[in-house]
Amino acid sequence: xxxxxxxxxxxxxxxxxxxxxxxxxxxxxxxxxxxxxxxxxxxxxxxxxxxxxxxxxxxxxxxxxxxxxxxxxxxxxxxxxxxxxxxxxxxxxxxxxxxxxxxxxxxxxxxxxxxxxxxxxxxxxxxxxxxxxxxxxxxxxxxxxxxxxxxxxxxxxxxxxxxxxxxxxxxxxxxxxxxxxxxxxxxxxxxxxxxxxxxxxxxxxxxxxxxxxxxxxxxxxxxxxxxxxxxxxxxxxxxxxxxxxxxxxxxxxxxxxxxxxxxxxxxxxxxxxxxxxxxxx
Numbered sequence: 001x002x003x004x005x006x007x008x009x010x011x012x013x014x015x016x017x018x019x020x021x022x023x024x025x026x027x028x029x030x031x032x033x034x035x036x037x038x039x040x041x042x043x044x045x046x047x048x049x050x051x052x053x054x055x056x057x058x059x060x061x062x063x064x065x066x067x068x069x070x071x072x073x074x075x076x077x078x079x080x081x082x083x084x085x086x087x088x089x090x091x092x093x094x095x096x097x098x099x100x101x102x103x104x105x106x107x108x109x110x111x112x113x114x115x116x117x118x119x120x121x122x123x124x125x126x127x128x129x130x131x132x133x134x135x136x137x138x139x140x141x142x143x144x145x146x147x148x149x150x151x152x153x154x155x156x157x158x159x160x161x162x163x164x165x166x167x168x169x170x171x172x173x174x175x176x177x178x179x180x181x182x183x184x185x186x187x188x189x190x191x192x193x194x195x196x197x198x199x200x201x202x203x204x205x206x207x208x209x210x211x212x213x214x215x216x217x218x219x220x221x222x223x224x225x226x227x228x229x230x231x232x233x234x235x236x237x238x239x240x241x242x243x244x245x246x247x248x249x250x251x252x253x254x255x256x257x258x259x260x261x262x263x264x265x266x267x268x269x270x271x272x273x274x275x276x277x278x279x280x281x
Contacts, residue, residue, distance in 0.1 A: 004232060005243070007224030012247030014217035015088040016255055018080050021213070022206030024196040025080035028213065030188035032076060033181050035214030040178050043223075047174060064167060068176065069183025071160035076184065077191060079153035086146025088252035089260055090132065093245040093268050094150035097125060100278050101158035109162065114281075121278025125271050132267025173226055242272055 021028040056062045082091040100122050106112035129147075160180070167176055192199055201207050245268065252258040260268075 001228070001232065003224040004228035007221045007228060008243050009247050010216050010221030010224065012092070012244035013251055014213055014221075015083050015092055015248050016251045017209050017213035017217060018083050019088065019252075019256060021209045022201035022203065023198060023210075024192075025084055026077060026188065027192040027196040027199050028210065029073070029076040029080045030185060030192040030199070031210040032213050032218050033072070033188060034185040035211060036181055036219040037178075037185065039215060039219045040174070040181060044174055044178060064163075065171070065176065065179035066183040068160050068163040068167070068180040069185075070187055071156050071163055072180055073184040073187035073191075075153050075156035075160055077188065078149050078156060082146045082149035082153060084146075085149060086143040087258050088256065089245065089249040089258065089264065089268065090143065090147055091150045091153075092248040093132065093271055094129065094147055095154050095157065096242065096245055096271070096275055097151065098154040098157040098161065099275060100125060101155050102161050103278065105158050105162050117281025118278050119281075121274045121276070121281055123274070124277055125274025128267050128270030128272075128274050130267070131270055132264055177222070242275065245272070 018025065018028050023031070056065055079091065079095055082094075085091075100118075103112070103114060103118055107114050164176055164180070201210065249258075249260055249268070253260060
């Protein structure tokens, strides 16, 4: 339980590292996955068993192992960009719509059954987004582009989850994390070089933000959650991880001075309720 809560809080703090980063959103996304490879490789060395090797059987396996990283790179690029276009609370909350897109993607790609409870949850979450924005009249405000970009990030993250789901029966968590994180870094590097004026921060504070994002939020948070899921029921765990947008909103309020109005709080609660209903369905 402690691992789950700390892991959820660690991931919930990632938007603050992104906002405080000295480099742009694409460069920050690159360093997020590139630096996270260091503890992952160390984990691989410690977990290595003599005489046992888990390697892809051929090019087809390699392509399937790379695919989640492509989705992850697109997700991080879109989400980091949205954090500079809308509020931290909005971007983080909307990104939590990913489970809904996972179900829709499973229905489109694999004809998985969709229940009426899920549809009700989806409708509730969409209503919550409208309320979050301040009602229908406010949907065209200056942050609509950032909110739409956060939705794109949620869609790509759903693709990442679906791709991992197809691999998990054949490969271990560590193998999938290594391949997906490595391929995500390779995808992000040309984007960072093409769209950012500089790739590296110039101060120790800038490097500290990137290290915090990679080691605390990305590698540390994910590892703690994976550990917790081995001992706790998945349904309960998924509900507890909804504390991520709450942590993000509180940190944005205390560190970045972003206020959370009454309408935004009500809309956020409705979105979370919709996600809970959809997950139950």
